[in-house]
Amino acid sequence: MKLTLDALTVLDAIERKGSFAGAAEVLFRVPSTVTYTVQKLEDDLGFAIFKRVGRRSVLTPAGQVLLEQGRQLLVAAQDVVASAHQVSSGWEAELNIAIDTVWDMQNIYPLLAEFQQLNSGVQVNISEEVMGGTLEAIIEHRADITLGGPPPVSPVQGIQFESIINAQWLFVVAQDHPLTTAPQPLTEQDARPYVSIVIRDSATQSPIRPHRSLGERPMLRVASMEQKIQAQLQGLGVGFLPRHKIQHLLDSGQLVALTIEIEAPVTQQYCAWRSTNTGRAAQWFVDKILAMKDL
Amino acid sequence: MKLTLDALTVLDAIERKGSFAGAAEVLFRVPSTVTYTVQKLEDDLGFAIFKRVGRRSVLTPAGQVLLEQGRQLLVAAQDVVASAHQVSSGWEAELNIAIDTVWDMQNIYPLLAEFQQLNSGVQVNISEEVMGGTLEAIIEHRADITLGGPPPVSPVQGIQFESIINAQWLFVVAQDHPLTTAPQPLTEQDARPYVSIVIRDSATQSPIRPHRSLGERPMLRVASMEQKIQAQLQGLGVGFLPRHKIQHLLDSGQLVALTIEIEAPVTQQYCAWRSTNTGRAAQWFVDKILAMKDL
DNA sequence: TAATAAGTTCGATATAACTGAACAATATGA
């Protein structure tokens, strides 16, 4: 690797100022130094960068390519330094948060707003995952923190888990649904004729496990909890929904919770983060999230 | 920019060999030089890259980021040199050929095969365009050479055009189409009831001009000449097609050419290339294409 | 506890990067 970033800045300056002399001036060097640098680079790379035509020098095709791509290299180099510098400040360059669809996104926005006040320079990325999705995201390093989702089947090296909330699932239907007039508690037989709304698992690798489908029944697969709530609101089907995401809909009567014989378990929702290499931002979010749990 | 590619190669070697001493060995330097380089880089960048723990040094988080992204920078730098070197050999690094859909792709494959024999190292990219598409592609530097398509309305700086073939358009229908029994020459009135197959213009900017649609008639828009031929073969509609692309279908009787009163003009197909900075590959292809014209 | 190995410090040295003056080539303009 004979190429140096310094030589590229010289090339860049030459092209921008239109002459070796101009480049020398902006770089606080002497013209002969510029000549030296260019000649050395040409010698090292083994091809001509400038075609000397009289006193003026013009880029060869190869020189044009070198300059064009070299400029991208220079900005990339600056980005690398900036990223490393950001990390050295204790704040990560980037923080990826994977949030399970059972979580109420409304809860997270105030946290994000508060975080922005810190002017940390951290690029925060939020992704919404379903079921196994959060777990997979953090294991595959696509996420630094997960909010919601199941705990790992077996402990994972370097990842810490903490239970945050107990999602209480209710069997709900739209307000004008036929099942609202059926005698409660319902049996599985009662629910069988109606379409079951199922959230498609966003985990690509984990074995498919349809969520809370009641035996073999017609299903409508949707992509997120929000879509499932909407689908059930529209009367497209029935199914279990976490109480905390639909409380206002229950209060307004748009959705009705029915008792049913089928187990409607309380699922533990977990927060996960990497115990190694935790930057300030990850630490900040984990602290805040665990504090919210105590409320 | 205090960062140097040399320092990054040192970091890379340290991490790969697991020690300063190992890095020194593979780089044919003395251990103290490695220490010096690392300390200088840390000093220049203003943050610690290694945490000295006893006699062993481990990367700080910032150091990890620097190394990780620095490695990408190193391969990028090698790519830059490789590209420039390729161009300096006279062959372009890349050659983008935009081919109009009226062209028979079969004609181009032998040319590509012959070119590969040259072992030029040029990455050839073919794209298929419709109508204004080739013109737009070369003007916007997305293509270096175009095959087929219209000439420019006004001359374009730095781009040369040459007429290559005259595409002769025929009004054709499927063999069992009702129009085959109608008295010829057909009038526009005769054709009006039938769906017109129209190729969607792939040029995004140029004003939309539906190609050869006969007045206001039901249209089926397709994406390429191949699709249009298939659509007409299936009897989905009627329209003009270039003779050289359907000759075998006319011979076999699957398509039937009908005379019609509407003008069925002979359109000039043009080859275009940039007259400035023509590398060997572009020159080679242009020469071959213009030679084919004379056959 | 000695021996080994790794990393650092520091003075010396060789390499390279840079400077300034002189010069050649070309454009500018009176």
Add this chain to the structure above:
DNA sequence: TCATATTGTTCAGTTATATCGAACTTATTA
């Protein structure tokens, strides 16, 4: 047309710095 400014190159001299080697510190290990 010819002087004049401008540009790029050459080259000898200077400065800076990357590298080396030896001595030393600190851990690991035998």
